[in-house]
Amino acid sequence: MLNVAIVGPGLVGGALIEQLVAHAQSSRFTTLPISVVGLINSKKMALSATSFSAASLGQWQTAILGDSAQPADMDWFANGLAGLKGATAVVDCTSSDVIAALYPKWLSWGLHVVTPNKKAFSSDLPLFQEIKQLSSSPRGPSVYHEATVGAGLPVLSTLNDLVRTGDQIIKIEGIFSGTLSYLFNNFSSPDATQTFSACVAEAKANGYTEPDPRDDLNGMDVARKVTILGRVAGLEIGIDTLPVENIVPESLRTVSTADEFMTRLPEFDSHFSDLNAKALQAQSVLRYVGFVDGVDGNSSVKLARYPLDHPFASLKGSDNIIAFTTKRFPNPLIVQGAGAGAAVTAFGVFSDLVKISERFGCTSSVDSSKF
Structure with missing residues (x-):
């Protein structure tokens, strides 16, 4: 027992x-x-x-x-x-x-x-x-x-199996935040029409974000997950030295309340719309991703572009997707599904x-x- x-x-x-x-x-x-x-x-x-x-x-x-x-x-x-x-x-x-x-x-x-x-x-x-x-x-x-x-996705168990059996981890790349998955799946797609601030407001209303959405948009939750994956893969990676792109507009990082942040976020819709338009012109979409570099150690967390035929571009809802590129799996081994919720x-x-x-x-x- x-x-x-x-x-x-x-x-x-x-x-x-x-x-x-x-x-x-x-x-x-x-x-x-x-x-x-x-x-x-x-x-x-x-x-x-x-x-x-x-x-x-x-x-x-x-x-x-x-x-x-x-x-x-x-x-x-x-x-x-x-x-x-x-x-x-x-x-x-x-x-x-x-x-x-x-x-x-x-x-x-x-x-x-x-x-x-x-x-x-x-x-x-x-x-x-x-x-x-x-x-x-x-x-x-x-x-x-x-x-x-x-x-509940078998992410760490898959990584542990790869490591224990002697595979070489080349790269782990993924969309690790259900919140940011939902946000960019809705904001950055060929048929999307909502502004960035409207997408954030919708995500907040549907319970996908933290009470203060800046706690999602600053990337630190993703950074922790990247750090864990890197350490399990055998890298001496630290969250304090990991490059993390904070997509909260700089002037809104210090506003005192979440309500004030939400009220002022529309001021920056043009910035995000420009990023999205450039991605779509290149037949790509925006996704907030984490990288574990198993070769050179250049791990990071950032907003990146993916072509429309990439698995990350076709993600729906708030799903997570993680791709393991290894010596045995040069065509990445992919784990995908619901990655958030009690x-x-x-x-x-x-x-x-x-x-x-x-x-x-x-x-x-x-x-x-x-x-």
Whole structure:
């Protein structure tokens, strides 16, 4: 049985709980040897030596983290997990760098880590290297973070397979942001008619952007994903030295509110329209992409042109697309699909938990009403 504790059961963590409950209650599946024993958020926590029931997990906000829950204490919580019998995985569903910095401690206590949190793998290189070293033993604690790039898409697992089998990574190129994918798929196409500011407003209204769209347009989320891919590929890449094109107009980077930014963004529609017109004149479209250069190390994040017959040009909606060019795959190996959203991100986390349970030979001892 794999004990599982979820840190930060918000959108993604909540979706993960829903998927675990649905799986357990479906007669179509064999019961997984996964037991949810702990939940903790910024205010409250609950830890059990036995499984929470599917019924209580279905109402976890009140049944588990309700009024009777203890005040949150992360050190106490992790210590309690380390004392449980059998394999135990901590699922970090936060975006906190403070929580990410705890991974080495958790690993040293024998806890597995599964997370969609990009911070530990894209911030300071020494932290990444320490985590990698502590999780390097075949039978020791492991770290799985498939969902940090591409949500539920098999991006990191594909890259890991290429690296472990000795392939040479020449280039990884991709559209890694669901927000920027949606934005430029709608703005830059032969039949598009909307202005750039109108596309941003539509994306914001449909929930594709952060509350402040500048947090998407500055490229830093893509930069973190490029950094993770580069490091997994064996490059000593750092987000602080990675060239990143910030497409937020310079005079709007310091305005105090998102509302003011949105109000003034139409002032720059002509700039983006000119870029788009030049691309279309060249039978191309604009796409916001990340590059990992496995040969010369010239990785970057930028707005680039792609010809109309390129796979990146035909992308629809908010999909991600990642192309791996390697010695074995000179014609790129392409992974494409939904790369954002709580459900697909939770799926990526769920699949990592299944991998740990299989890797460590966890066996089920509970019926379909529990985990």
